[in-house]
Structures are given as C-alpha cells and as structure tokens.
Amino acid sequence: MSDHIRLHIPGPVEVSAGTYEAMAAPMIGHRSKDFVALHNDVHPRLQKMMGTTQPVFLSTSSAWGVMEGTIRNLVAKKALCCCSGAFSDKWVDVARRCGKDAEALQYEWGTPINPADIDTKLATGEFDVVTFIHNETSTGVLNPLEEVAAVVNKYDDVLLVTDTVSSFSVIPIEFDQLGVDVLLTGSQKALALPPGLGIFAVSEAAFDRAATIKDRGYYFDFHEFKKNQEKSMTPSTPCISTIYGLRHQLDVIFEEGLENRYARHEKLNNLVAEWVVANGFEFFAPEGFRSKSLTAVKNNKGIDVAKLGQIMREDHKKQVDGGYGKIKGKTFRLSNMGNETEESIAGLLAALDDSLAKL
C-alpha cells in the first residue's frame, strides 16, 4: 500500500500479511468447541514460551488492564513499585487509584533497578507485592530480573509481579524457575500482533493470595480466569480474531525456533547498536542493561529529533519514535521487535543515514 508507513516504534510494531490473513478466519462462538480448539492450540505453546506449567490467561484488554487487575487481586498490605521510567512510574499511581497502599522505589530514568534496594525495603516487612518492569520500554533499560526474583523469593509473603510487555519472546523468561508470581505481556510488542490482547501467568501463591482479597471484581479476577481456563475458555467474550493472529504468530515463532528467535533479536539489536556507535551517538541505558528489543538512543549530538522523525516518515515511509514523556527529544527509540529481519533493519539504518544527512 503506497501510504503504508512502516513502524519501527517500540510498539505497536509491524503486523504481517500472514497474521492479518489468519485473523480473517470465520468468526466462532466463544462458548463453542471451535473456541476450545483454538484455545488448546495456543495455550501449551504460551506455557512453553513462559517456562511454566501454570495456566496462561488470555485477557481481552491491553496490558494495563492486567496490571490493574493484578494490583486488585494481590495487594493487601502495600505494593513496592520499582520505578525508573514512564511505565514503571505509573504503577504507583494506578495502585493508589485502586485504593491500595503503594510506595515508589524511585530511580532516575535510565538507571537499572538495584536488587539490594528491594531487599532493604522488603526487610521492613511493610510490603506484600513488588511490581517490576523487566524491559522499561520508555528508556530501553533491561532490568535484572533474575537477581530481583532471587531477592523477592527470600520473602515468603511477598509476591513478584513482572511486566514483560516488551521483553516477552525477545529473550528467554522462565516463570517457574525464577519464582515469578505474575508475568504479563501484551500482543502489540514482540509478538507482532495488533493491540488488544493481554497474556499472563499466575503462580499458585498468587492464586492463594487472590482468594483472600476482597473487591477484586470480575473482569480481571484471577479465579474467574482459572475457572474458565480449566474449560479452555475465558471469563468474558475474548478478542477471537486477535487470538487467531496469535495462533499464526506462534506457528511462525515455533517454526523459527525459540532459540533462533532470541538470537535473531540479539543480532538485529546489535546491528542497531553498531549504527549508534558509528554515528557518534550514545545509549540512554548503561552498558550491561541495554534492552534487546529496542534501542533508546541518547541525543548527545543535539539533533532535531522531531525533524528526523518527519524526514523518516515523509521521505522513507518509516516511523521511529522521538522519545517518550520527559525524555522526548533527548532520546529517540528504534525497535527491533517482532518479525524484523537483517534486511528490514538495514533499510531502517540506511533511511536514518539519509535523514540525518538532510537535517
């Protein structure tokens, strides 16, 4: 399509023709055996990708809906919210709006979460939930999930909620092995689906906690999800077309192979990193904590980021992101999530070269 602007923003990302074709499968009833078959086709593969034998739930919502639901299901005492970017900062506000007590463990944007700080906080005994964003999409920081999980697991009565919105399917994440209690993601990032589907797993400890919590509602109630999942269904009418798309993308992912997919994301991410260095830019995230999904480029050269985006769009029909919230213009972001290839990333970088030259 001539007016197609190719997305290189960190979500939504490009959706393939094959996915759209899969989504156009005939509509089915969500209480029918057709839906049961669809559910049972995707479910074990999602478990495998999450590294869990726990049920994985399909939520007809964006990931924020699941995040809010998680707060409502789990927080009895107080949530410790690890904050270091636009999305992680928001958890504190959302938790409080749900009537929950919450405290920010606040870092400068771009600074990785320090597990030792979590340990100090949890030692007070004030907290029963930790919210943690694995890959902070706004800053391009990959936080140390393994170390954070090890700390939280020292505390029997504290549950770890992990947002993998922009890391899921990019790097391996082992839910059971890590001892995570809720792992959530969304459809429009590395799964390369349209937005509107939240996917999440819940530990037994989290189910037990939820059972003791009042006022958790219906739409995001973990036990409603569990009860329905046992019948291969969802509590409410699910976004069936997006789940058809998910089935297709799971076919694509498992055909490529999980390890190959992780390796491809790393390789493409490295290509972007090489371009950053070669062009005299720096990274917003510190070395060792850089996302494999996207690159937040620090605008240390003081270029006109808005204009760069405009040239990319007008001359190259490609959309890059000009920075999120308070780091808009001070950073720009390039995604390598989803179905990107060496060729498509080469095209992105060539277009960036041309656009930079025109600034």
Add this chain to the structure above:
Amino acid sequence: MSDHIRLHIPGPVEVSAGTYEAMAAPMIGHRSKDFVALHNDVHPRLQKMMGTTQPVFLSTSSAWGVMEGTIRNLVAKKALCCCSGAFSDKWVDVARRCGKDAEALQYEWGTPINPADIDTKLATGEFDVVTFIHNETSTGVLNPLEEVAAVVNKYDDVLLVTDTVSSFSVIPIEFDQLGVDVLLTGSQKALALPPGLGIFAVSEAAFDRAATIKDRGYYFDFHEFKKNQEKSMTPSTPCISTIYGLRHQLDVIFEEGLENRYARHEKLNNLVAEWVVANGFEFFAPEGFRSKSLTAVKNNKGIDVAKLGQIMREDHKKQVDGGYGKIKGKTFRLSNMGNETEESIAGLLAALDDSLAKL
C-alpha cells in the same frame, strides 16, 4: 472456506470479508496523528448513532469490562440491578465483587422489567444507580427503555446505566433525549465486528458522580477516558485493528442509512417470527416485548434442541444457539443482527425446516 460454519447465534455474529479487509490496514502508533485521524473518523458517527453530543469512548475490552468499570465509577450508595436473564442477573454479583452494595430487582427470566417496580424501589432513597439491560440476549426480551428512563429521571440523584449490547444499531436509541447516564455496547453483536471493543457514552451527571468516587482505578476510569478523548486518543493502547473494522462498518451502516438499517432488522426479525408461528413454536418473550435482534424460540414442542443444532451444523454449516444457562434446551435462539439479508435469513429458515424434518 469449506469449513466455514455460518453463525446465526446472538453474538459473535458473522463478520464480513470487507470488515476483515479493513482490519488488515497497516498498523499505526496509538499516539500518532494517524490514530487521531482514525478516532475522529469514527467518533462523530458513534455520537450520531447514540443520539448524543457527549463523548463516546472506545474501550479495549468486552462489554463486561465497561459494565464493571461503570459500577466502580458510579456506585456510592447502592445499585438497583434489574434482573430478568443471565446477563442482567450477573450485574448484582459483579457489583458486589467490586465491593459495592447492590440489590436485585428480580423477575422470572422472560418477564419484562416493570418501570413501576423501579419507582417503588427508588422511592426508598436507598439507591444511586440503576442497572438495566435494554435487550436481554439470553431471553430475547426487549425491555421498555423509554418508560424506565422516565422513572429514573424523576430521581435527581439516581443514575441510569443501560446495556445495549444486543440492541445498539438494531433500533433507535437516543441517549441525550432519554436522559440515560451510561450507555454501553460491544462490537460483536449488531455491529458485526470481532469481539474485543466496548463502546460507551457517559452523561455529565455521571462524570460528576465519578469525580466523587474513590478507588475507581485507571483502566476503566471515566475521567481518564474523557481526558484522552479530548485529544482523540484512549487511556491505554487501543485495539486498533478492530477500530479499523468499526470504521468500515460505520461506512456500511451510514451508506445503508440508519432508518433503513432499523427497518431491515425489523423485517428480518419478522421473517423469523413468521417461521416460528408457522412451525407451531411459541416465543419465550411476551408479545410487545420481543427483541428485534434475535428470537428466543420457546421449545413448546419438546424437540431435541441439541440435535437440531448438530444437524444445522453438520448438514447446513450453520450455527444456531441451543439456549443459554438454565433455559438451555427449553429455548433456542436465532439472530438477525449485523449484516444479515432476506436471502441469508431465508437460508437459515430453510435449513431449520430441513433439520426439523430430520429430527
């Protein structure tokens, strides 16, 4: 497609090839001017269909999400839930699960809501919200919205929440004129879209009430929707592909003309009704309160409804509904929502004739 089972269940309904094609438009960023353009294309037409100058919101959820959100936004004292079927009965439970006080105004399934009963209840001064389902999908009863609204409007401090999930776009509904406070619907019924999109309007009185209510959360917060709608956006990442589909269906609807569409639904509904009578069946809903969207056929002849459904599916590749919940087998339901035509309904009825003969 040879394995295509045509849906004649009361939602999800058949989705057209044109809608799927529209949904395959290139993905866009939800904070981009492209999304603003999409929003501004659908919004005024939704206002027109709802008969309102209030903002109309796009919720990435099924209608139940909006229902729960509405409860959380509006109930301070107590909700009066008009109950007369599977879906209306559920409101009481959902309200209580949100920690709200709620009372059922309970009728036998199939009995229309009596506005005088609401009046008696509201006169106690105990209630601040009435929940009301316009077209109870489980029983095929069309409840008297105009009369109910007139009663609720007598009470200044009581808000009327109206679920039009299976009546919206089938019969005219005038939000402003009726004095409704929240009107909500879903995408997978008469709009003939895939599920996953909730659509709702909120009155000024409801915004005012919500502003006084604590713990209403973020994902379904009316004021978050309002603030974002003013920028032609949504609070969370929206189900963009479904909104593309909505844009297409609005094109189809306005090309047909709203009045013509209402007339078509009535005509198709009458064709089904004639078949019911001609075949010696009765209606589950009383005369004068029959839905125009679907027909709940009373199984007064004691046929094997499950077998009827099976023959319809196997021999005719058509799916009808064998009754919902406690009236399963005692009723069966035939939908004429969405893009159905005289031809497609004739095909449905001929298939039913054949299937009945084979019982």
